[in-house]
Amino acid sequence: MNREKKRKMEGVIALALSTLAAAVGLFWLVFILGDVLVHGIGALHPNLFLNDPVPAGIEGGGLRNAFVGQLLITAYATLIGVPIGVLGGTFLAEYARRTRFARVISVLADIIVSVPSIVIGTFIYALLVRPIGHFSGWAGAVALSLIMVPVVLRTTEDMLSMVPWTLREAAFALGAPYYKVIIQVVYRGAATGILTGVLLSIARVAGETAPLMFTSFNNNFFSWDMNGPVASLTVTIFQYAMGPYESWHAQAWAASFVITLFILMLTILGRLILKWRFKR
């Protein structure tokens, strides 16, 4: 074989392999999502949302407590995490713009975004569960909010940095103090981006299991009480999937389906907004 042909062959083989890699990646996605879809839809039933768990063997149990618990914990985590994240990001992008402090904090935030979430769970256990003496929904919400803060902080910083500086100068020229410029001009310009960051951070924490296992724990009964243990979908999925009963497994699949659907929709929505807003 001459050299020309060999080079061409090599190229075809290498690029075919890369196509294969992409196909394999897509294959896993379809396999996992398809599996969750098939098992999950089969097990979906109105009872799942309307009833609380019943002892195994009795028909008609549901996971109402876990759905409500998950919403409670995620909502409170958002209420705690988002303001801190947005305000922190504001400081980095505005008052501390281009300082070493801002650079260090955003690098550290990037690092703790990926710190194992189970470590956060043990941290909150030592901080909020053991001293009080019992598991609580608040501890779960705080654990999730700690995961949210760096995510929201970094997106806010990026989004605010994208607002043109001249816009601020225009507002300064009218005599507005900086805080007013930030709140009335910069936030308005970056609102879509920040909102998207919040959506994506909710998607990120809604599927977290590890930080909840030692904090909000689990609860077989319906409860609004954030001072006591609160059930969450993810911890319930873990418990039910590891359990011995077929009916538990079916409910775990159904819950997985609902939570996956919710998270994927949030993620896709977030990405679409970003694409639509920042089309260059």
Place this chain on the structure above:
Amino acid sequence: MPKKNPLDLTFSLVTGVASFSIIVIIIGIFWVLVRESSPAINKFGIMRFLTSTEWDPVKEAFGAATSIYGTFVTTTLALVIAVPAAIGIAIFVTEVAPNFLKGPIGMAIELLAAIPSIIYGMWGLFTLAPLMSRYIEPALQGTVGRLPMLAFLFRGTPLGIDILTASIILSIMIIPFTASIARDSFNLTPPMVKESAYAVGATQWEVVKNVVLPYSKLGVFGGVVLSLGRALGETMAVAFVLGNNHRIATSLFDAAATITVTLANEFTEADKDIYLSSLFYLALVLFVLSFITLALAKLFLIRAERKFSR
């Protein structure tokens, strides 16, 4: 700059405190974990804890070696599987795919990253593990397992709840991280340089191999280290399919334990103070390990970016 007024000062203080929360979180985690694990640190020391393979709640003797070993083996294996696939995907998305496919395929791969890890775990337990134990693992035993050099890797009854299954799930989870960072690094290659290579007659693959890859190697390497950092701390995806077996396993078909799996299974069951303290010690080891790994990854990525902004 407008002159300071009191409300402005207040707002800057409030936002400053909020941004400081990042440092508070990091130092807080480290300090609390050290405080909680100090009984175990005092009792077992540092080197002895890290190297002892004993994990016996009854005798109250704890060592981290089995968990660290499990973490190391599963993440290494996962990286070995994931990195070539991820680079292949990145090459496909940046170079091979027609334009109308680039967006959707990139998005699909990123959706893999959005699926919560507990879903991976459940899928692994109910779908992948039976497939592994019924078809793939016996097939491996019958072929590569016959080679005398490699037989020790494939010993034992293939149950599907083992290191190999856990590593495969872990590799599927980290492919998207590696692939999307590799893609971003590839895209940083100046088009001018690529076009020059095409102009002297290079094939598409030669451009990738001799121009794009050398240009982006720092970024790709950063992405790989970042994936390693993520894989170290992954809990739910492996908790379902690894068993929780504290021993140094040599076969890919053995159950094992990672730091995260040990924590997930034993943390709420620890009945003695020294037991709980040892678990906090494990969490501390994991925190330090992943923090260093992630910091290194960030360092590489920053360097890679700087190279191009010049």
